[in-house]
Amino acid sequence: xxNGTGAVGTIVLFGGTSxxxxxTVAHLLTPTVQNIVLVSRDIEKAQTVEDDLIKRSPQADITxxxxxxADAESMYAVVEEIVSAVGDIDVAIIAHALLGNDIDxxxxxxxVKALLDVNVTATMALMxxxxxxxxxxxxxxxxxxxxxxxxxxxxxxxxxxASKAAIDAFALALDHDLQGxxxxxxxxxxxxxxxxxxxxxxxxxxxxNAHVVGERAARGISEGQTVVWVPGIMRFIFGVFAVxxxxxxxxxxxxx
Amino acid sequence: MTKVSGWGRAIxxxxxxxxxxxxxxLKHILSGTTPRxxxxxxxxxxxxxxxxxxxxxxxILGDTPRGAQTLSDIEIDTSRRLARVGAxxxxxxxxxxxxxxxxxxxxxxxxxxxxxxxxxxxxxxGKNHHTDGTFGNHIxxxxxxxxxxxxxxxxxTHNTDWFWATVGGMGLTGVVLEAVIDLIPITNNMISVTTQxxxxxxxxxxxxxxxxxxxxxRYSVAWVxxxxxxxxxxxxxxxxxxxxxxxxxxxxxxxxSLAYRPRTRLGVPSWFPNGVLNAATIKTFNELWFRKAxxxxxxxxxxxxxxxHPLDGVRHWNRMYGSRGFLQYQCVVPLNTxxxxxxxxxxxxxxxVPSFLAVLKRMGPAxxxxxxxxxxxxxxxxxxxxxxxxxxxxxxEIDEKVIAAGGRHYLAKDSHMSHSTLVRGYPHLGRWKxxxxxxxxxxxxxxxxxxxxxLVGVSQ
Numbered sequence: 001x002x003n004g005t006g007a008v009g010t011i012v013l014f015g016g017t018s019x020x021x022x023x024t025v026a027h028l029l030t031p032t033v034q035n036i037v038l039v040s041r042d043i044e045k046a047q048t049v050e051d052d053l054i055k056r057s058p059q060a061d062i063t064x065x066x067x068x069x070a071d072a073e074s075m076y077a078v079v080e081e082i083v084s085a086v087g088d089i090d091v092a093i094i095a096h097a098l099l100g101n102d103i104d105x106x107x108x109x110x111x112v113k114a115l116l117d118v119n120v121t122a123t124m125a126l127m128x129x130x131x132x133x134x135x136x137x138x139x140x141x142x143x144x145x146x147x148x149x150x151x152x153x154x155x156x157x158x159x160x161x162a163s164k165a166a167i168d169a170f171a172l173a174l175d176h177d178l179q180g181x182x183x184x185x186x187x188x189x190x191x192x193x194x195x196x197x198x199x200x201x202x203x204x205x206x207x208x209n210a211h212v213v214g215e216r217a218a219r220g221i222s223e224g225q226t227v228v229w230v231p232g233i234m235r236f237i238f239g240v241f242a243v244x245x246x247x248x249x250x251x252x253x254x255x256x
Numbered sequence: 257m258t259k260v261s262g263w264g265r266a267i268x269x270x271x272x273x274x275x276x277x278x279x280x281x282l283k284h285i286l287s288g289t290t291p292r293x294x295x296x297x298x299x300x301x302x303x304x305x306x307x308x309x310x311x312x313x314x315x316i317l318g319d320t321p322r323g324a325q326t327l328s329d330i331e332i333d334t335s336r337r338l339a340r341v342g343a344x345x346x347x348x349x350x351x352x353x354x355x356x357x358x359x360x361x362x363x364x365x366x367x368x369x370x371x372x373x374x375x376x377x378x379x380x381x382g383k384n385h386h387t388d389g390t391f392g393n394h395i396x397x398x399x400x401x402x403x404x405x406x407x408x409x410x411x412x413t414h415n416t417d418w419f420w421a422t423v424g425g426m427g428l429t430g431v432v433l434e435a436v437i438d439l440i441p442i443t444n445n446m447i448s449v450t451t452q453x454x455x456x457x458x459x460x461x462x463x464x465x466x467x468x469x470x471x472x473x474r475y476s477v478a479w480v481x482x483x484x485x486x487x488x489x490x491x492x493x494x495x496x497x498x499x500x501x502x503x504x505x506x507x508x509x510x511x512x513s514l515a516y517r518p519r520t521r522l523g524v525p526s527w528f529p530n531g532v533l534n535a536a537t538i539k540t541f542n543e544l545w546f547r548k549a550x551x552x553x554x555x556x557x558x559x560x561x562x563x564x565h566p567l568d569g570v571r572h573w574n575r576m577y578g579s580r581g582f583l584q585y586q587c588v589v590p591l592n593t594x595x596x597x598x599x600x601x602x603x604x605x606x607x608x609v610p611s612f613l614a615v616l617k618r619m620g621p622a623x624x625x626x627x628x629x630x631x632x633x634x635x636x637x638x639x640x641x642x643x644x645x646x647x648x649x650x651x652x653e654i655d656e657k658v659i660a661a662g663g664r665h666y667l668a669k670d671s672h673m674s675h676s677t678l679v680r681g682y683p684h685l686g687r688w689k690x691x692x693x694x695x696x697x698x699x700x701x702x703x704x705x706x707x708x709x710x711l712v713g714v715s716q
Contacts, residue, residue: 031653
């Protein structure tokens, strides 16, 4: 339960090894956080990142739960397992996703399936399962890591961008559906972030880092925002990109 | 679903609200499916989340019309100086019945809008804790309805564990349907009050520590200026009193009477703006309040309403803190650690936590209730407006000081402490949980407080 100063008691992170996710959790920590649940495919790896969280919040209990981010059918049971372990979920952060760099749609069209299973199908199922629990609790925040890539999809990462466009649109509609239930959704749209996942990739303008993203995301979660852009200027850049006529958009030097 | 909040208005949640008028109503609620449990609520004067239940049922017992059912009955036994009182009866209703018969409630908190059920559940204390103990110390028996509908009779000598787990048990063991309580005989409706100003917190500690004098007053409490610094650090106004003798009332030029006339003069509207209570206005108020008090001990005679329940004179005074609400911080530390209270006050000053109302009192010994708050020592209660920036960081630091000194926090006021603060402050918590599990094996009773502090449910 949240306390009277607005501090949360239980934080659940899906993608327990995600740099952005861990940074967000770290920025939400206060001395009254009671439970941190790290949900990941690889618990052994998640255990290596918990040290930093323990240092920051020695009073909190850290629980590890294993899940398969591609398995939509298991999501209801995963949420049930979390609730039976720690009770009400105050904040659920969804930070696991695939980039799909290995997709070669022309020669292997079905290689898009793994990406969509994780980024769209299973995530949507997870968000429904979380929303059902939070409707029952009558409180709770679901934070989805989306991306500016989904706001106007570029040809360079079309499958990834399209998957983020889908889940981002779904998340906003889910938030609408949850209105009045006490539960709500926040969509976090970072631009290019320097992380292990993006190392070696071509750096985009206004690149940021996991620390800043975590800080902004945590603020958005605490302050009840619905969309968080990181850095903030992305809101204006992609606000313009989104409405540019196709002929202009295609001429912009942003497509390689 | 209806939004329900604590008195401090800083936390609220949506619940199915049910107004309980009778035992049958309670049984009806308990027989239904309640996946998020049931929270018992009286008049909603607990400051935090003790009487709210996000997504669950809130059963309100606090507004039962008099004479309707057992829950609102009052029956006085004049010869034995006892009364049988129903769960939903407020202190105000008790005083209306007791005073004309020549009796006073054994314990009253700073408000008359507290039900018998709430008084037991929070094991409330008042200005007479150093002499008379808590409300729970004055119960000779009570009937409690368990979650499966059975009604049990509990006394301090029979079913002892269940009795003391219910006293201070925050309504998590069962519904107190009625209790038999001791009464204080009085001859009139006035209190002989001695008021004095103290120039520094140390002076206050010295005066109140002299138990031979302090114990000669049944009632004793001090208002403390949390904003004053330097030579005037923690200056205050100490008021101590006893039920007045008939002679004292005559001397005061009044005719002794047993009438009880509670008055509410003003109200605060729901649109009261934020930020009116700020450092500047509070400083001014504190200055006036301090100057208004006599520099040397002065004896007067006051009516019980003015002495015990001054804030009740302003209806919805909790709205003065604006829409963001406020927290009340109440802790107790052992008698020999008064320096810790000074450190706490300094920490609040440094963090610029503006406090409109701060109250200091010397408490008497603890009772056997594992969750009962009072213990021998100093208790400080401070109202804090929410919105002051660093509250979520500063309060845990202050909690740590309190716990390290061997103190603890009051659950009926709390809306911020952590589970580990609770565990360290209440060494008999484990015993309480074991008894609670006997009394409510299906975990029907719950509250947002119980969830937040893991008093019930998972990770027990």
